[in-house]
Structure formats: structure tokens, C-alpha cells
Amino acid sequence: MLHPVILSGGSGSRLWPLSRQNLPKQFLALIGELSLFQETVRRAEALPGAQPPVTVCSEEHRFMVGEQLQAIGVGNGGILLEPVARNTAPAIALAALHLVAKDPQATMLVMPADHLIENEAAFRDAVAHAASLATEGWLVAFGIRPDYAETGYGYILRGQALSDDGFRIEKFVEKPELATAERYLAEGTYAWNSGMFLFQAQRYLDELSRHAPAILAAAREAYAQAQTDLDFVRVGKDAFAVGPSDSIDYAVMEKTDRAAVVPVSCGWSDIGSWSSLWAVAERDADGNRYEGDVISVDTRDSLVRASERRMIATIGVEDLVIVDTPDATLVARKDRVQDVKTIVDKLKAAGRQEHLFHRKVYRPWGSYDSIDMGERFQVKRIVVKPGAALSLQKHHKRAEHWIVVSGVAEVTCDDKVFDLHENESTYIPLGSVHRLRNRGTEPVELIEVQSGSYLGEDDIVRLEDVYGRS
Amino acid sequence: MLHPVILSGGSGSRLWPLSRQNLPKQFLALIGELSLFQETVRRAEALPGAQPPVTVCSEEHRFMVGEQLQAIGVGNGGILLEPVARNTAPAIALAALHLVAKDPQATMLVMPADHLIENEAAFRDAVAHAASLATEGWLVAFGIRPDYAETGYGYILRGQALSDDGFRIEKFVEKPELATAERYLAEGTYAWNSGMFLFQAQRYLDELSRHAPAILAAAREAYAQAQTDLDFVRVGKDAFAVGPSDSIDYAVMEKTDRAAVVPVSCGWSDIGSWSSLWAVAERDADGNRYEGDVISVDTRDSLVRASERRMIATIGVEDLVIVDTPDATLVARKDRVQDVKTIVDKLKAAGRQEHLFHRKVYRPWGSYDSIDMGERFQVKRIVVKPGAALSLQKHHKRAEHWIVVSGVAEVTCDDKVFDLHENESTYIPLGSVHRLRNRGTEPVELIEVQSGSYLGEDDIVRLEDVYGRS
Numbered sequence: 001m002l003h004p005v006i007l008s009g010g011s012g013s014r015l016w017p018l019s020r021q022n023l024p025k026q027f028l029a030l031i032g033e034l035s036l037f038q039e040t041v042r043r044a045e046a047l048p049g050a051q052p053p054v055t056v057c058s059e060e061h062r063f064m065v066g067e068q069l070q071a072i073g074v075g076n077g078g079i080l081l082e083p084v085a086r087n088t089a090p091a092i093a094l095a096a097l098h099l100v101a102k103d104p105q106a107t108m109l110v111m112p113a114d115h116l117i118e119n120e121a122a123f124r125d126a127v128a129h130a131a132s133l134a135t136e137g138w139l140v141a142f143g144i145r146p147d148y149a150e151t152g153y154g155y156i157l158r159g160q161a162l163s164d165d166g167f168r169i170e171k172f173v174e175k176p177e178l179a180t181a182e183r184y185l186a187e188g189t190y191a192w193n194s195g196m197f198l199f200q201a202q203r204y205l206d207e208l209s210r211h212a213p214a215i216l217a218a219a220r221e222a223y224a225q226a227q228t229d230l231d232f233v234r235v236g237k238d239a240f241a242v243g244p245s246d247s248i249d250y251a252v253m254e255k256t257d258r259a260a261v262v263p264v265s266c267g268w269s270d271i272g273s274w275s276s277l278w279a280v281a282e283r284d285a286d287g288n289r290y291e292g293d294v295i296s297v298d299t300r301d302s303l304v305r306a307s308e309r310r311m312i313a314t315i316g317v318e319d320l321v322i323v324d325t326p327d328a329t330l331v332a333r334k335d336r337v338q339d340v341k342t343i344v345d346k347l348k349a350a351g352r353q354e355h356l357f358h359r360k361v362y363r364p365w366g367s368y369d370s371i372d373m374g375e376r377f378q379v380k381r382i383v384v385k386p387g388a389a390l391s392l393q394k395h396h397k398r399a400e401h402w403i404v405v406s407g408v409a410e411v412t413c414d415d416k417v418f419d420l421h422e423n424e425s426t427y428i429p430l431g432s433v434h435r436l437r438n439r440g441t442e443p444v445e446l447i448e449v450q451s452g453s454y455l456g457e458d459d460i461v462r463l464e465d466v467y468g469r470s
Numbered sequence: 471m472l473h474p475v476i477l478s479g480g481s482g483s484r485l486w487p488l489s490r491q492n493l494p495k496q497f498l499a500l501i502g503e504l505s506l507f508q509e510t511v512r513r514a515e516a517l518p519g520a521q522p523p524v525t526v527c528s529e530e531h532r533f534m535v536g537e538q539l540q541a542i543g544v545g546n547g548g549i550l551l552e553p554v555a556r557n558t559a560p561a562i563a564l565a566a567l568h569l570v571a572k573d574p575q576a577t578m579l580v581m582p583a584d585h586l587i588e589n590e591a592a593f594r595d596a597v598a599h600a601a602s603l604a605t606e607g608w609l610v611a612f613g614i615r616p617d618y619a620e621t622g623y624g625y626i627l628r629g630q631a632l633s634d635d636g637f638r639i640e641k642f643v644e645k646p647e648l649a650t651a652e653r654y655l656a657e658g659t660y661a662w663n664s665g666m667f668l669f670q671a672q673r674y675l676d677e678l679s680r681h682a683p684a685i686l687a688a689a690r691e692a693y694a695q696a697q698t699d700l701d702f703v704r705v706g707k708d709a710f711a712v713g714p715s716d717s718i719d720y721a722v723m724e725k726t727d728r729a730a731v732v733p734v735s736c737g738w739s740d741i742g743s744w745s746s747l748w749a750v751a752e753r754d755a756d757g758n759r760y761e762g763d764v765i766s767v768d769t770r771d772s773l774v775r776a777s778e779r780r781m782i783a784t785i786g787v788e789d790l791v792i793v794d795t796p797d798a799t800l801v802a803r804k805d806r807v808q809d810v811k812t813i814v815d816k817l818k819a820a821g822r823q824e825h826l827f828h829r830k831v832y833r834p835w836g837s838y839d840s841i842d843m844g845e846r847f848q849v850k851r852i853v854v855k856p857g858a859a860l861s862l863q864k865h866h867k868r869a870e871h872w873i874v875v876s877g878v879a880e881v882t883c884d885d886k887v888f889d890l891h892e893n894e895s896t897y898i899p900l901g902s903v904h905r906l907r908n909r910g911t912e913p914v915e916l917i918e919v920q921s922g923s924y925l926g927e928d929d930i931v932r933l934e935d936v937y938g939r940s
Contacts, residue, residue, distance in 0.1 A: 312800075372917070451893040
């Protein structure tokens with residue numbers, strides 16, 4: 001019985017402007033139709049004996065995780081909400097506690113939600129191998145056999161052989177200088193630290209108790225206070241917050257004498273930047289990767305990504321990353337994309353929003369997109385998912401006009417409840433208690449025109465909410 | 471009595487995506503608050519003895535010309551509509567005929583609408599000088615003293631001195647190779663052909679009659695058939711179209727023995743490309759020109775222009791032109807911007823719209839902007855100018871919802887006429903005869919939600935139109 005544990009804690013700044021704090025990298029379809037999170041889940045689900053995955057994520061991303069699981073029809077082994085970020089050791093501890101409560105023999109496969117693996121067969125073999133080591137009590141890290149001298153990853157030096165393809169871990173080493181990375185590559189005994197692990201859940205807790213007891217104590221107390229809310233397991237916030245923040249590498253793997261590594265070549269990438277996405281993407285004969293509506297003249301070795309209803313034209317450029325979104329466009333030299341972080345820091349410092357949210361904002365009931373804005377008005381396109389409902393709410397400073405453009409909306413406005421069909425409209429006066437619901441099987445799309453002196457998202461009084469937000 | 475004649479015939483592809491066929495370069499505020507056309511008019515108006523300008527433009531741009539004149543409070547000496555493009559000699563002939571009809575002694579100053587002149591005092595001195603030569607019957611071209619070896623302009627070689635600063639024209643020469651341009655610069659007797667001229671209108675007609683009688687005959691016949699429509703003088707289309715297409719340089723200036731040149735250094739640029747705009751614009755210490763919301767890291771010698779409600783972030787780039795508009799973004803190497811034409815050709819070949827119109831389209835009554843679009847709906851922001859009215863119209867395939875977000879709209883819907891105030895809405899059923907009018911003194915802004923099976927601009931039956939479009 002193999003329990004995949006998906007760590008979905010990424011903050012989403014390195015692929016800005018496509019990734020935002022509210023919609024980090026793991027939830028984006030960067031390569032193909034599915035998001036990296038969905039690909040990770042699907043890959044885990046295909047493993048022999050795999051159980052429904054346990055996901056660890058933040059409060060902010062809980063609905064996104066739920067929806068993306070549902071969209072690919074994957075069962076749910078639990079969505080554990082980290083009340084605050086405390087790095088990987090405590091997050092994995094919560095998952096281990098959650099698993100041993102149901103299955104004391106549980107073996108867990110820990111996978112970051114935002115990595116790419118191209119060769120699934122190689123990965124599957126490595127998991128099988130790691131699983132057999134885990135039954136002997138080993139805590140197994142997956143090492144990626146390097147194919148070039150990467151300076152952006154930590155490395156694992158292997159020691160004594162434990163089996164054909166498994167080794168004791170001799171040591172973990174930090175991101176090296178280029179010359180060191182070249183030596184590591186030449187020596188053949190170093191592997192990239194992928195952040196993926198496999199071990200018995202109880203064994204992890206035992207090692208944590210030995211090497212980082214404060215982390216285990218905090219996680220245990222937080223999990224003991226857990227409350228279930230819809231699909232989510234919400235652990236005790238204060239109890240979790242008092243625990244130390246540390247990575248599994250430092251807290252456990254470097255300290256235990258049961259650390260093993262299984263090296264694997266499986267086309268792995270952490271897609272840690274736009275240039276690494278370019279490197280793994282299929283490209284045309286000129287080395288370009290285009291997505292969306294792109295027209296180019298003499299363009300080479302570039303990644304260009306247009307957004308909906310917008311085209312990008314390029315002339316005579318090379319080695320560029322151009323990423324367009326409805327409210328922000330990035331133009332960067334491909335070898336400088338790590339400075340996207342500098343842009344995000346500038347946005348934070350300026351108190352702006354473009355690093356937090358897209359213009360289109362996802363909510364548990366669907367999404368809204370602010371398509372136009374003026375001094376005393378705002379226009380939104382609102383999509384309500386089948387079966388979903390917004391909260392029963394009112395606004396102090398704005399009236400709203402709704403025009404349904406597809407589907408059938410059930411509208412509550414004060415004491416009236418009625419259906420609104422395509423090409424029908426209604427008016428929600430300032431101060432009216434109202435709700436929008438989709439009882440149908442197709443999405444409801446409507447245009448909302450807000451009119452008033454203040455149009456901020458915080459002018460909302462939620463009287464009832466099926467998602468527990470009131 | 472000096473009559474400025476503004477030639478506003480530019481087609482607007484070289485500054486794409488900011489310029490479009492429907493909104494060419496001369497109508498854009500590229501440097502400062504006013505458009506190049508307005509700057510040209512204002513500069514002409516400030517000359518001693520200047521009369522209200524005569525403008526020659528295409529049918530398509532007539533309302534834009536009218537509005538931009540009105541916006542700066544400049545009188546109107548006539549807006550002559552070229553029914554088809556026939557180059558500068560026939561266009562100037564129309565203006566000359568228009569002027570001599572009212573003032574046989576008229577002196578005309580011909581200026582392209584889309585040029586920049588930074589040193590107005592120097593320009594004014596040159597005009598005074600040219601005017602004195604014109605009284606002696608000279609046809610004067612303004613030559614720009616070159617400050618570098620430009621290969622993109624034609625040159626004028628001066629001959630015998632006629633005065634301190636005026637010379638006979640020895641010859642016109644085509645755009646030179648670089649080595650030739652360098653020689654021209656060194657010799658000091660060559661000047662750039664600016665496309666600006668000054669002469670007596672009758673003298674121009676006399677020379678045309680001698681050297682290009684077919685051009686004059688066509689212009690005369692077309693002007694004889696002229697009809698006045700609102701502010702516009704619409705000349706006979708077929709009569710004008712049969713005339714040859716030729717430039718004033720070829721048709722007259724190279725042939726007459728009365729061609730003179732007045733060389734001047736007046737900070738002139740034809741802003742013929744994004745790189746020449748960058749060259750004349752004020753730049754920061756790193757050589758960058760930013761317009762709008764731009765955040766940059768290590769960026770040099772670039773022109774970056776963001777559009778409303780959108781930001782552009784740049785990292786580690788240099789010598790780029792980045793121009794954003796609501797539906798298209800250009801990223802080009804600064805020394806390759808002449809290939810914008812290649813992009814425009816590709817758009818034409820693909821039957822697209824992005825070279826013709828902006829997302830926001832100007833109409834005589836105001837503007838509309840398609841802010842969102844779906845399978846069976848479209849959302850527009852419509853602005854109706856004070857005193858303006860859309861045509862009385864109906865649609866066969868769409869219904870419309872209107873929500874006023876500012877001002878007071880007068881709505882006609884079948885047999886009803888009523889006012890709609892801010893935060894009020896109405897519904898125009900499919901097939902209803904309707905009209906929108908602004909009787910007030912402030913612009914009316916409204917959101918239109920169209921719903922239907924076909925939403926093209928051509929689904930319109932105009933029953934009445936104050937702008938003569940029905």
C-alpha cells in the first residue's frame with residue numbers, strides 16, 4: 001500500500017507573471033493540458049498499489065487543490081491545510097500522522113507538486129526499488145543523475161551500495177560553484193536532490209522523534225486538534241506555528257543513519273524558472289517555444305507565451321522570455337530570469353497586487369475577471385460552476401447589474417428568488433441581500449456591472465456561505 | 471497671408487501596433503499631450519499672418535481631423551477629402567485650388583501632419599525666409615541640415631545662392647548608400663528633403679500646368695465637382711481617381727526652374743520608426759524611454775510603452791522596442807524596427823484586423839471598446855460625446871443590454887424615448903429600432919452587453935445618421 005503525499009506549498013514567484021501567490025506554478029498547465037499538480041497526482045496514481053493521494057497545502061490554495069483533483073477524477077486521501085509555512089519536515093510529519101492513524105504500516109511517497117518527470121517508466125522502477133529499501137527501514141531520497149553541471153540544485157553523494165541501485169547517503173551538499181558541479185558530474189557518484197522521498201510513515205516519525213523532537217511534538221499537537229471542514233483537514237494553528245521551521249533534509253535525512261539514495265534518470269525538472277521551462281519544452285527549428293497567438297520575424301531561442309485575445313509580435317530578437325498575462329507582460333533575457341524575483345520584490349514593496357492575483361481570480365464557486373474599470377464602475381465576467389453558489393451577501397457602497405450570457409442562474413434578491421436565463425438581466429440595489437447560484441449542469445456565465453462610490457473586494461458582508469467563509 | 475496646408479495622408483504601419491490604418495501616426499500623442507497633427511497645426515497657427523489651416527486627408531480620417539482641430543480650438547480652413555490616395559502632387563493641387571478660389575494671392579505652407587520640429591524659432595525664421603523668396607515666384611523646399619549620415623531620407627543639393635539662406639535647387643537625390651551619405655554630410659551642401667514646401671498657390675498651379683498637366687486637369691475637375699458635407703469638402707471621386715499618382719518632388723520640384731531650397735536646423739524628425747522616436751525622446755540615464763506602467767531591472771537603451779491597466783516588466787534587456795496595446799504587443803530589436811512592415815504584411819495576408827483597428831474604435835459620435843467576448847456574447851464600453859448621437863439602427867441577430875455608468879443617455883427604443891441615468895439600465899430586444907444620444911455637456915459612458923448568435927459590426931441597419939453614414 002503506497003500512499004502518495006503531494007507537497008503543494010510553492011509560493012509561485014519564479015514563474016511570474018503567469019504564477020501568482022494565489023495561483024502558484026503547481027496549478028498551471030505549463031506543459032500540456034494538465035497542471036503540474038495534476039500530472040504529479042496522475043503519475044502517483046498510476047504506481048502499483050497506490051492509494052488516493054494526501055495533499056499538504058496552504059489555506060489559500062485549498063479550493064484549487066480540491067477542484068484540480070476532482071477535474072481528473074482522482075480520489076482524495078485528505079487535504080491537509082498548513083496553517084503557516086514551516087518548511088517540509090513539519091508538513092511531511094502532518095501527512096505521516098494522518099496516514100499512520102489509518103494504516104500503521106503505511107509507506108509514503110513524498111512528491112513536490114510542481115516537478116516534471118518525462119520518463120515515467122524509469123521513475124516507476126525507482127519507486128519500486130525505493131519501496132523495497134523502505135521495507136528494510138530505509139528513508140530513501142530520489143537522486144537525479146545529473147546530465148550537466150547544474151549549479152542551482154543541492155547534491156547527494158552516495159556511499160556504500162545497499163542493492164543494485166540503492167546506496168547509503170554519504171552526505172548532502174549545498175548548491176555548488178560551477179567547477180565543483182563539473183567535478184560532481186565527472187565523478188558520477190553525485191546526484192541532484194530532487195525533493196522526492198519514500199519511507200514508512202512510522203519510521204519517519206520515529207526518526208523525527210530522535211533528531212527533531214520539537215517538530216514532531218508541534219505536528220502531533222496540531223494534528224490532535226485537527227478539524228474537518230468540507231474536504232479539508234484543518235490542524236491547530238497555534239500548535240503548528242510554535243514548531244520549528246526546517247526541511248526534511250536538515251531535520252532528518254542528514255542526521256539519521258538510515259538515509260538511502262536511489263539514483264534515477266527520469267527526465268526530471270523542477271521547472272524552477274522560465275529558462276528551465278524553455279529547456280524542457282518542445283521547440284521549433286529556430287529554438288523557439290511559442291504558446292498562443294505569436295507572429296515572429298527572425299526570432300531565435302526564445303520562449304513566447306501570449307494570453308487570450310492578445311497577440312505578440314517579435315522581430316529580430318533572441319534568447320528572450322516573453323510572457324503575457326491580462327495585466328502584466330514580462331520581457332527578460334533568458335539567462336536573467338532569476339531576477340523575476342527582483343520584480344516580485346518591487347511589486348511587494350510598492351504595495352501592488354500583480355504578484356498576488358491574476359486579473360481573473362479563482363473562488364470556490366468559480367471565478368471572476370475584472371474586464372473593465374472606471375472611476376465609479378467596474379465590469380466583471382463571473383463564472384459559476386455547476387452546483388455552486390456564491391455567499392449570501394450584501395454591499396454597502398455599490399449596486400450591481402447582472403446580465404446572464406450563458407446557462408441559467410438562480411438569483412436571490414432580498415425576499416425574491418428567481419431564475420435568470422441567457423439574455424436576461426436583473427438589478428441588485430445597494431444594500432440588498434443577494435445570492436447567485438447555479439443549480440444546472442453547465443457553467444453560468446454572467447456580466448456584472450458594478451456602480452458606486454467604492455468598488456473594493458472588501459465591501460462585502462457575507463451572511464451565509466457554503467464554503468465556510470462567512 | 472500664409473495658409474498652412476496639412477497633408478494628413480499617412481497610412482500608419484511603421485509605428486504599429488500603436489498606429490493602425492484607422493488611427494495612423496499623425497493622430498497619436500507620441501511626444502507630449504498633443505498628437506503630431508495637433509502639434510503641426512499649432513506650430514503653423516503660431517506663424518505670423520497664419521490663416522486657419524487647410525487639411526487634406528482620407529475619408530476614413532475625416533472625423534478624427536475634425537475632432538482634433540476642435541480639441542485645440544483651431545479654426546478650420548477646410549478639410550479636403552482625398553477620395554483615393556494619389557500622392558502629394560494632386561493633394562497639394564486640391565489645396566491650391568481651394569485657396570486661390572478664396573484668395574488668388576494665397577501663399578501656402580505645405581506640411582506633412584506627422585513630423586516633429588523641436589526648434590520652432592529656427593523653423594519660424596526659415597518660413598519667413600522662404601516666404602520672401604515665394605513673393606519672387608520661387609517654389610521653396612525646406613531642407614534639413616543633416617547632423618549625421620542618414621540613409622533613410624532623400625537629399626537636396628543646393629546650387630547658386632539666391633539670398634543669405636536660400637539657394638537654387640541643383641538636384642534632388644534618392645536615399646543614398648552609407649558612404650554616399652557620409653560624403654553628403656562632409657560636403658555641407660546637401661540637405662534632407664523634409665517634405666515641407668512654401669510657395670504661392672497660383673504659382674504651384676502654373677508650374678503643375680506646365681510640367682504635369684494631367685494632374686492639374688484631374689484635380690481641377692474633381693474640385694469643380696466638390697460637395698460640402700458637414701465640415702468636409704468631398705471632391706469628385708472618379709475625376710480625381712483618373713489623374714496620375716505622383717509626388718510634388720517628381721511632378722514639379724525637379725522640373726521647374728524656380729525650385730529653391732532653404733536649409734534649416736530645427737530639430738526635425740519624421741518619426742518614421744520606433745527607433746527614430748526613441749532617438750528624439752527624452753531618455754533616462756540608462757538610455758531608456760518609458761511610458762506608462764513599466765518596472766525594469768538592468769535595462770538599457772530601450773523604448774518601453776505600456777498601455778492602460780497593464781504593466782510591463784523588463785529584465786536584463788537592451789536595445790529593445792516594447793510597445794503594448796490592448797490587443798497586440800510588439801517586442802523588437804531597435805535596429806530591426808523597419809520589419810514592423812513585415813508583421814503588418816503578415817496580418818494583412820492572414821485577413822486579420824490588428825493592423826486596421828485598435829480594440830477601441832473611434833467613431834464620429836465617440837468610441838467603443840470591445841472589453842470582453844465569448845461564444846454568444848460581447849461586452850463593449852461605449853462613450854458618446856456631448857451633443858453626439860449614434861445612428862438610428864437595428865440588428866437582426868443580437869439583443870443589447872445597456873447600463874449607463876456615467877452621464878445621462880437619451881434612449882430611443884421603437885416608439886419610446888427616455889433618459890437613462892448613471893446606474894440605470896435598459897434592454898434593446900432583437901430587431902428593435904433604437905438610438906443612443908447624449909444631450910448633455912459631459913460624456914455618456916455605458917456598458918453594452920450584446921447577446922446573440924452573430925455579433926459582427928456588419929449586423930447593422932442604419933435608418934438615420936447625423937454623420938451621413940446611413
